[in-house]
Amino acid sequence: xxxxxxxxxxxxxxxxxxxxxxxxxxxxxxxxxxxxxxxxxxxxxxxxxxxxxxxxxxxxxxxxxxxxxxxxxxxxxxxxxxxxxxxxxxxxxxxxxxxxxxxxxxxxxxxxxxxxxxxxxxxxxxxxxxxxxxxxxxxxxxxxxxxxxxxxxxxxxxxxxxxxxxxxxxxxxxxxxxxxxxxxxxxxxxxxxxxxxxxxxxxxxxxxxxxxxxxxxxxxxxxxxxxxxxxxxxxxxxxxxxxxxxxxxxxxxxxxxxxxxxxxxxxxxxxxxxxxxxxxxxxxxxxxxxxxxxxxxxxxxxxxxxxxxxxxxxxxxxxxxxxxxxxxxxxxxxxxxxxxxxxxxxxxxxxxxxxxxxxxxxxxxxxxxxxxxxxxxxxxxxxxxxxxxxxxxxxxxxxxxxxxxxxxxxxxxxxxxxxxxxxxxxxxx
Amino acid sequence: xxxxxxxxxxxxxxxxxxxxxxxxxxxxxxxxxxxxxxxxxxxxxxxxxxxxxxxxxxxxxxxxxxxxxxxxxxxxxxxxxxxxxxxxxxxxxxxxxxxxxxxxxxxxxxxxxxxxxxxxxxxxxxxxxxxxxxxxxxxxxxxxxxxxxxxxxxxxxxxxxxxxxxxxxxxxxxxxxxxxxxxxxxxxxxxxxxxxxxxxxxxxxxxxxxxxxxxxxxxxxxxxxxxxxxxxxxxxxxx
Numbered sequence: 001x002x003x004x005x006x007x008x009x010x011x012x013x014x015x016x017x018x019x020x021x022x023x024x025x026x027x028x029x030x031x032x033x034x035x036x037x038x039x040x041x042x043x044x045x046x047x048x049x050x051x052x053x054x055x056x057x058x059x060x061x062x063x064x065x066x067x068x069x070x071x072x073x074x075x076x077x078x079x080x081x082x083x084x085x086x087x088x089x090x091x092x093x094x095x096x097x098x099x100x101x102x103x104x105x106x107x108x109x110x111x112x113x114x115x116x117x118x119x120x121x122x123x124x125x126x127x128x129x130x131x132x133x134x135x136x137x138x139x140x141x142x143x144x145x146x147x148x149x150x151x152x153x154x155x156x157x158x159x160x161x162x163x164x165x166x167x168x169x170x171x172x173x174x175x176x177x178x179x180x181x182x183x184x185x186x187x188x189x190x191x192x193x194x195x196x197x198x199x200x201x202x203x204x205x206x207x208x209x210x211x212x213x214x215x216x217x218x219x220x221x222x223x224x225x226x227x228x229x230x231x232x233x234x235x236x237x238x239x240x241x242x243x244x245x246x247x248x249x250x251x252x253x254x255x256x257x258x259x260x261x262x263x264x265x266x267x268x269x270x271x272x273x274x275x276x277x278x279x280x281x282x283x284x285x286x287x288x289x290x291x292x293x294x295x296x297x298x299x300x301x302x303x304x305x306x307x308x309x310x311x312x313x314x315x316x317x318x319x320x321x322x323x324x325x326x327x328x329x330x331x332x333x334x335x336x337x338x339x340x341x342x343x344x345x346x347x348x349x350x351x352x353x354x355x356x357x358x359x360x361x362x363x364x365x366x367x368x369x370x371x372x373x374x375x376x377x378x379x380x381x382x383x384x385x386x387x388x389x390x391x392x393x394x395x396x397x398x399x400x401x402x403x404x405x406x407x408x409x410x411x412x413x414x415x416x417x418x419x420x421x422x423x424x425x426x427x428x429x
Numbered sequence: 430x431x432x433x434x435x436x437x438x439x440x441x442x443x444x445x446x447x448x449x450x451x452x453x454x455x456x457x458x459x460x461x462x463x464x465x466x467x468x469x470x471x472x473x474x475x476x477x478x479x480x481x482x483x484x485x486x487x488x489x490x491x492x493x494x495x496x497x498x499x500x501x502x503x504x505x506x507x508x509x510x511x512x513x514x515x516x517x518x519x520x521x522x523x524x525x526x527x528x529x530x531x532x533x534x535x536x537x538x539x540x541x542x543x544x545x546x547x548x549x550x551x552x553x554x555x556x557x558x559x560x561x562x563x564x565x566x567x568x569x570x571x572x573x574x575x576x577x578x579x580x581x582x583x584x585x586x587x588x589x590x591x592x593x594x595x596x597x598x599x600x601x602x603x604x605x606x607x608x609x610x611x612x613x614x615x616x617x618x619x620x621x622x623x624x625x626x627x628x629x630x631x632x633x634x635x636x637x638x639x640x641x642x643x644x645x646x647x648x649x650x651x652x653x654x655x656x657x658x659x660x661x662x663x664x665x666x667x668x
Contacts, residue, residue, distance in 0.1 A: 090573060114575035125570025129588045129662045139574050172665035
C-alpha cells in the first residue's frame with residue numbers, strides 16, 4: 001500500500017535544503033534567478049461566460065502576502081478553480097485585474113507568465129512518455145537551463161520531496177505509486193523555483209492516510225521554501241490545516257469570508273460560512289492550538305515526606321484542591337488521596353495515578369481526546385523534560401473556546417514544528 | 430481475363446521449351462530447383478514493389494500528417510477531410526489505376542498517386558484518434574507550465590499519439606503492399622507484373638506472391654520495432 005519509504009516521509013535531516021533552494025549547491029550559475037516569494041492581488045475580478053446568467057466569479061478581491069498559503073475553499077461550482085486559473089491566465093477575466101508583485105499579469109505573455117508560476121493539479125498530469133527527471137525538468141528546459149544544471153536541480157527536488165533520486169529519476173510515471181506521482185507533480189511545479197505556486201486539490205485523489213502524510217510533508221516543505229501558494233480544496237479540514245488565510249467562496253464566485261483559520265472558526269461571517277465550516281468548528285479550533293497556548297491550572301505539587309501544612313498552603317493557592325504527587329525530579333506520579341495529608345508528613349497514598357499525562361507541545365484536540373478516553377476531567381501537564389507544568393482540565397478548554405483567537409497559530413506553523421510523532425503513528429498504521 | 434491469358438500462355442510455352450528436360454516444370458508443379466535457377470528474374474519486380482510501397486506510404490504519410498496538423502487546430506475540418514479521404518478509399522483500386530491514366534499517363538506516377546490516395550484515410554484517421562486520445566490532464570499541465578501550442582504539439586501530443594500513428598502506418602503499409610500487386614495495370618511494375626507474366630505456372634505465382642507476403646511481414650516487423658524503440662514508456666512495468 002505504501003510504496004514509498006516510511007522513514008523518508010518526514011525527513012527532517014536535510015541540511016542541504018534547510019535554507020531553501022536558493023542556497024543549494026547549484027546556485028553557482030550567474031543567471032540563477034533566486035526568486036523571492038511574490039505577493040498576489042486579485043482586484044475586483046469578474047469572470048462571466050457568454051450565455052450564462054450567473055457570473056463564474058463576481059467582483060472577487062483578495063490579497064495574498066508573499067510567502068503565505070491562501071486556500072480557496074467552497075462547495076463545487078463555487079468558482080474556486082476558476083479563480084485559481086485566472087492567476088496564470090489559463091482563464092482570462094472579464095473584468096478586473098490580477099497583480100503579481102504589483103505587476104499586472106496582462107502585461108506578460110501567458111507562456112512566459114506560466115513558466116514563473118508553479119502549477120500542480122489534482123490529476124497531476126505527469127507526461128507518461130517522459131521519465132521522472134524529464135517531467136521535472138520541463139520548465140527549466142523551456143527556460144533554457146543547461147543539462148547539468150537541470151540534472152542537479154532534479155536530484156535536489158527529488159530529495160526535497162523525500163524521493164530517492166537514484167531510484168526514481170529514470171522511471172516513468174506509470175512505474176510510481178499514487179503518492180510518489182503526487183510528489184513528482186509537486187517537484188515539477190517547484191522546478192524553476194517559482195515565486196508563486198498554484199495547487200488545485202493536489203492531494204484530492206490520495207487515500208486519507210497518505211493524504212494526511214502528504215499534507216504534513218507539504219507544510220514542512222513550505223516552511224523551508226516559503227512560497228506564496230494559492231491552494232484550492234473543497235475540504236474545509238484541509239483548508240484549516242494548510243491555510244494561513246482561507247477564502248470561502250459560495251456559488252457564483254462570491255467571496256463569503258477571507259480570514260485566518262482561527263478567525264473563520266471563531267467568527268463565521270454568515271450562515272453559509274457557519275454551515276460550511278461545520279457544526280464541530282469548536283473542535284476544529286482545538287486542532288489549531290497547543291496545550292502551551294492556553295492558560296493552564298496551577299497544581300499543588302507535593303513530595304513524599306513533605307510537611308503537610310506546606311502542602312495545604314499550596315492547595316489554597318492552586319486551582320485544583322487535589323494535590324499532585326511528584327518525584328524528586330518533579331515528574332508527576334499521581335493524584336494524592338486526602339488520607340495522604342492526615343499525618344504531619346505526606347504519605348504515598350494515591351486516589352489515582354497520573355493518567356494521562358499531557359505534554360505542553362500536544363495539540364489541544366489530542367489532549368482533549370486523551371482526557372475523554374481516560375474518563376477524567378483533568379490531567380497533569382509536563383514540559384519537554386517531563387517536569388510538571390500545570391493541569392489541563394475540561395474547564396480550561398471550555399474557557400479557551402469562549403475567548404477570542406488573538407494569538408491562534410495556523411495549522412501550517414503547527415505542523416511545521418511538529419516532531420516525528422506523525423511518522424510513528426503512520427508507521428504503526 | 431483474355432488479356433492475361435493471351436500474355437501468359439505463349440510465355441509459359443517458351444518457359445517449358447527452354448527447360449524441357451525438367452518434368453516438374455512440365456507438370457506445372459512447385460519446383461524448388463527452377464526457383465533457385467530463376468530467382469534473379471524476381472529481383473527487379475521486387476525492388477519496384479518496395480519502391481512503390483515506400484514512396485506511396487511516405488508521400489501518403491506526409492500528406493495525412495499535414496492534414497492532421499491542420500485539422501488538429503481547426504477541429505471542424507476533421508469531418509470533411511475524413512469524408513474526402515473516405516471516398517478515395519472506396520474507389521475500386523483497379524478502376525483507379527485505369528481512370529488515372531488519361532491524366533497522369535501510364536507508369537509509376539499513376540500507380541503512386543492511386544496508392545497514396547488509399548493510404549490517406551487510414552493514416553489520417555489514426556493520427557486524429559491518437560491526438561484525441563492524449564490525456565487532457567497532461568495537456569492542462571503542459572499549458573499550465575507554459576508550453577506554447579506548438580511546443581505542446583511536438584513535445585506532448587505527438588509523442589503520446591505515436592502508438593496510434595504507427596499502428597495506422599502498419600495497416601497502411603500492409604494494405605499498400607497488397608494493392609501494389611495491381612499497379613502493373615497502370616504500368617507501375619512490381620511483383621504483380623511478375624505474377625501476371627506466368628499466372629498459370631504455380632512455382633512463379635508462389636514465389637512472386639510469397640515475396641509480397643514476405644515484404645509485408647518484414648515491413649510490419651520493422652515498423653513494430655520502430656514503435657517499440659520510440660515508445661519505451663509503453664513497456665514500463667509498474668514497480
